[in-house]
Amino acid sequence: MPNFNIDAKKDMTYDAIVIGSGMSGGWAAKELCEAGLKTLVLERGRMVEHIKDYPTANNESWDLELRGAIGPEDQKKHYKAGRAGFIGENNKHFYANDQEAPYTEVKPFLWVRAHQMGGRSLIWGKQTYRWSELDFEANAKDGHGIDWPIRYKDLAPWYTHVEKYAGISGEALGLPQLPDSHFLPPMELNCVEKEVKQRLEKEFPDRNLIIGRVAHLTVEHNGRGKCQFRNRCDRGCPFGAYFSSNAVTLPAANATGNLTMRPFSIVDSIVYDEKTGRASGVKVIDSETGEMQEYLAKIIFCNASTLSTTRILLNSTSSRFPNGLGNDSGELGHNLMDHTYRVGAIGNYDGFEDMYYKGRRPNGIYIPRYWNIDAKTKSDKFVRGFGFQGGAYRPGWGAGANMDGFGEEFKDNLITNPGPWEFFITGFAECLPYHENKVSLDKQNLDKWGQPTLAIDAEWKANELALNKQIQEDALEMLEKCGLKNIVGFDNKHEMGYGIHEMGTARMGRDPKTSVLNATNQVHACKNVFVSDGACMTSNSCVNPSLTYMALTARAASHAISELKKGNL
Amino acid sequence: MNRREAIKNTALLGGASILTGSLFSILQSCKSEPRLSWKPSFLTADQAQLISAMVDTILPKTVTPGGLDVKVDIFMDTVFAKLYNAEGQKALVADMDGFNEKCRSKFSKPFHELDKEQRTEILKAEEAGSPKYNGKVWGTAVGEQKPVGFCRSMKSLMLWGYFSSEEVGMKVLNYDPVPGDYLGCVPMAEVGRVWSL
Numbered sequence: 001m002p003n004f005n006i007d008a009k010k011d012m013t014y015d016a017i018v019i020g021s022g023m024s025g026g027w028a029a030k031e032l033c034e035a036g037l038k039t040l041v042l043e044r045g046r047m048v049e050h051i052k053d054y055p056t057a058n059n060e061s062w063d064l065e066l067r068g069a070i071g072p073e074d075q076k077k078h079y080k081a082g083r084a085g086f087i088g089e090n091n092k093h094f095y096a097n098d099q100e101a102p103y104t105e106v107k108p109f110l111w112v113r114a115h116q117m118g119g120r121s122l123i124w125g126k127q128t129y130r131w132s133e134l135d136f137e138a139n140a141k142d143g144h145g146i147d148w149p150i151r152y153k154d155l156a157p158w159y160t161h162v163e164k165y166a167g168i169s170g171e172a173l174g175l176p177q178l179p180d181s182h183f184l185p186p187m188e189l190n191c192v193e194k195e196v197k198q199r200l201e202k203e204f205p206d207r208n209l210i211i212g213r214v215a216h217l218t219v220e221h222n223g224r225g226k227c228q229f230r231n232r233c234d235r236g237c238p239f240g241a242y243f244s245s246n247a248v249t250l251p252a253a254n255a256t257g258n259l260t261m262r263p264f265s266i267v268d269s270i271v272y273d274e275k276t277g278r279a280s281g282v283k284v285i286d287s288e289t290g291e292m293q294e295y296l297a298k299i300i301f302c303n304a305s306t307l308s309t310t311r312i313l314l315n316s317t318s319s320r321f322p323n324g325l326g327n328d329s330g331e332l333g334h335n336l337m338d339h340t341y342r343v344g345a346i347g348n349y350d351g352f353e354d355m356y357y358k359g360r361r362p363n364g365i366y367i368p369r370y371w372n373i374d375a376k377t378k379s380d381k382f383v384r385g386f387g388f389q390g391g392a393y394r395p396g397w398g399a400g401a402n403m404d405g406f407g408e409e410f411k412d413n414l415i416t417n418p419g420p421w422e423f424f425i426t427g428f429a430e431c432l433p434y435h436e437n438k439v440s441l442d443k444q445n446l447d448k449w450g451q452p453t454l455a456i457d458a459e460w461k462a463n464e465l466a467l468n469k470q471i472q473e474d475a476l477e478m479l480e481k482c483g484l485k486n487i488v489g490f491d492n493k494h495e496m497g498y499g500i501h502e503m504g505t506a507r508m509g510r511d512p513k514t515s516v517l518n519a520t521n522q523v524h525a526c527k528n529v530f531v532s533d534g535a536c537m538t539s540n541s542c543v544n545p546s547l548t549y550m551a552l553t554a555r556a557a558s559h560a561i562s563e564l565k566k567g568n569l
Numbered sequence: 570m571n572r573r574e575a576i577k578n579t580a581l582l583g584g585a586s587i588l589t590g591s592l593f594s595i596l597q598s599c600k601s602e603p604r605l606s607w608k609p610s611f612l613t614a615d616q617a618q619l620i621s622a623m624v625d626t627i628l629p630k631t632v633t634p635g636g637l638d639v640k641v642d643i644f645m646d647t648v649f650a651k652l653y654n655a656e657g658q659k660a661l662v663a664d665m666d667g668f669n670e671k672c673r674s675k676f677s678k679p680f681h682e683l684d685k686e687q688r689t690e691i692l693k694a695e696e697a698g699s700p701k702y703n704g705k706v707w708g709t710a711v712g713e714q715k716p717v718g719f720c721r722s723m724k725s726l727m728l729w730g731y732f733s734s735e736e737v738g739m740k741v742l743n744y745d746p747v748p749g750d751y752l753g754c755v756p757m758a759e760v761g762r763v764w765s766l
Contacts, residue, residue: 027656058746060766061733061738062733062734062738064737065647065651066647066651066652067644067729067733068733069648069652071651071652072651072652072654085707085708085709085710086707092756105601127600133576187751188751188752189752189753190753190754191753191754193753194753194754214653228721228747228748228749229748229749229751230746230747230748230766267713316596342709342711344707344711346704346706346711353757353758354758355755355756356755356756356757356760357751357752357753357754357755358745358748358750358751358752358755358760358766359745359749359750359752360748360751360764361751361753379739383627395663396764397728397731397732397742397763398724400724400728401701401702401717401721401724401728402702402721403699404693404696406626406628406689406692406724407626407627407629407689408629408631409628411627411628411629411631411633412631412633414728414732414763415633415741415762415763416761416762416763417740418757418763418764419761422704424704424706426706431596441715471685488703488704488711488712489707490703490704490711490712491712492709492711492712500731530628531719558642563614
């Protein structure tokens with residue numbers, strides 16, 4: 001697409017620098033470029049251009065020797081992220097090389113990274129939910145962590161702003177704990193999901209089963225094609241039907257003529273100018289040559305993804321900030337959160353044997369939070385709550401391995417009978433912000449480029465375990481009351497990180513003594529540095545976070561632009 | 570399914586650049602070559618005979634192709650060679666030896682020399698005592714998986730090889746690479762066969 005700045009020498013000064021090109025970095029680039037700012041986007045990985053760099057988008061299993069599986073060499077390369085179970089031959093090029101950029105698990109922690117233009121926006125789950133007032137008030141009300149410096153009303157117009165451009169499909173329901181987005185038409189529930197919905201909402205009047213709200217286009221939108229229901233999203237979508245930086249925000253930024261993208265650029269640190277009390281620029285290592293260069297700008301957006309952003313801030317030391325840029329509070333690196341993952345139940349539905357579906361829907365069902373919404377739903381075992389994702393499907397030939405028998409009848413049955421309907425739900429619980437859950441710079445273990453790595457030291461505590469226990473009980477009870485059979489509960493006991501929703505470590509707050517960022521995502525004591533990726537989060541709700549990062553970023557960018565105009569930055 | 574329509578739609582939306590891989594292969598005729606012989610990468614000749622015989626017993630040729638017709642045994646050998654680690658390969662060899670040993674002690678012959686009834690008897694006995702695979706959520710098994718044993722794991726592998734083969738994936742199952750829409754409740758009678766993808 002755009003202005004590659006590989007020959008970096010000639011152009012070292014910009015109006016704005018955005019570190020990271022993923023979910024939030026792409027939005028920062030779009031908003032800043034559209035306001036007329038000459039913007040440099042730094043990406044540590046390679047270039048990935050929309051469509052052109054989706055080489056596996058149309059592969060079939062039989063096109064590949066191992067039919068989509070990865071062999072021992074690739075397993076070694078992805079020895080950390082491979083644990084998540086999502087990496088295969090068709091998407092492996094969108095996952096970071098764990099051997100080149102290791103990290104230390106002081107306690108077990110899964111950190112899934114994507115080092116390329118677009119970052120994890122190419123491989124995300126696309127579930128998109130607004131936070132509610134309940135979420136922004138949570139810390140203040142139950143006393144865990146510190147109060148958010150903003151409320152739902154501050155973010156609501158920015159949710160609308162990003163949703164209108166990104167394209168979010170879903171159904172408006174008016175639930176107070178899950179505010180409606182600006183929606184494109186919802187995807188359809190299948191027969192069994194409709195049946196379970198009816199039963200569930202009758203048995204549990206305060207619970208809802210809805211189609212997932214997702215960043216997939218169900219109609220053409222802003223020149224992008226609608227979802228073709230191939231469910232091959234994580235290879236990159238040739239139709240541009242799901243939201244990614246590559247398909248949506250970076251092309252928009254580029255269209256202004258104000259964007260420069262520099263791939264292969266690992267940020268060493270943000271440079272603080274003692275005289276002005278502002279950041280003057282960013283030190284960058286060219287990952288191909290190893291050469292260090294410095295770029296200058298009036299404002300810097302740090303959107304490298306939660307832990308990478310914090311690594312950069314911790315590594316940005318000066319006499320004013322000996323413990324990392326903006327770390328007056330000592331909270332930088334602390335209060336790491338994630339969502340609990342893979343606790344739930346699965347069962348069979350007897351019936352609808354004569355019904356099937358058409359298309360591979362990249363989406364499932366959602367059961368919004370119903371605990372601790374009001375006095376009536378208050379739990380005495382835990383604070384906060386959880387939601388469920390799930391869905392119904394027929395396993396097709398995949399059921400065959402568990403079926404006894406073989407021979408003619410066995411084989412031909414698998415061709416004509418899609419097997420019994422299965423239905424599962426799996427919970428995502430909110431995690432409290434604990435000072436002890438932290439990351440720190442590990443200067444003993446350096447990466448391929450001589451950069452300090454991160455040591456991650458975090459674990460679930462009593463409240464998260466109590467939430468998981470309730471998830472398990474509720475999942476079993478709901479499936480039973482909804483008429484499912486052969487119900488099996490599960491709790492895979494995953495450590496933190498499996499939710500791939502890491503948040504916190506540079507939190508927003510009202511008081512510089514207890515937080516790193518202010519209400520508009522500026523580093524308290526260095527106002528021209530903005531952090532609006534997951535690092536900024538003060539609590540973590542139980543809903544998927546990406547939409548909130550997008551909205552916070554657009555809001556912060558708008559503030560940056562207005563402050564620049566006023567001459568305040 | 571309407572392949573022509575799928576090709577047309579895709580080409581319109583994405584231009585020539587996406588007409589690669591599978592779509593290119595749709596345009597070619599899919600001829601099934603009779604297999605004369607093959608040289609295993611991992612298996613010994615005896616082990617290959619065992620695996621081939623298991624494939625032929627579990628997935629025989631009917632009105633639809635058999636497992637051997639679509640080279641499931643060759644695929645399995647590739648998987649053993651390239652996907653299994655050293656530990657897995659060692660365990661596999663021990664399992665194959667152990668299974669043939671059972672056949673010998675019961676019928677004085679290795680599996681591939683048994684007749685259909687004998688093969689049926691021994692496979693049934695193996696399956697009856699074997700734990701099943703746990704349910705999966707987003708591709709990963711939930712809960713603690715008990716070892717399913719040699720026969721069920723081979724069955725799982727050969728089903729993968731069979732149904733992910735080009736011949737079966739495109740001609741036997743219902744192949745719809747670009748569905749275009751999701752319809753949640755469609756009578757099975759209208760779909761006809763299990764979806765390929």
